[in-house]
Amino acid sequence: MKNIKNHIIKSSELPFLDSEIKEAVNMGILILYTIKKSDIPDSKYLIKSNINSLILKNNGDFLKLRENENIVLDAIVYFSDLDRPQSASNLIKNGII
Secondary structure, three states: OOOOEEEEEOHHHOOOOOHHHHHHHHHOOOEEEEEEEEOOOOOOEEEEOOOOEEEEOOOOOEEEEOOOOOEEEEEEEEEOOOOOOOOHHHHHHOOOO
16 A cells, blocks of 8 residues: 555444544554455445454445455544544654653
């Protein structure tokens, strides 16, 4: 995955995704991607843990467990209205550490 960008959305855009999962995404425990191209109808997001990956619809509802589908990822998603830790480089640049 080269040149992957960040995509910032409000948490209300994925009403079927639990708030605990959204917080885990912003903390970097889970990674949420937008799907650019897929063989799976209605697929919009892919959420990845260290165990497996789930394919989600555009409202955050579960669609299926990822197996060997052909999927092209577009961006990493974060939520603008939830806490998100600052990167170490930003903390240094701002004189916090």
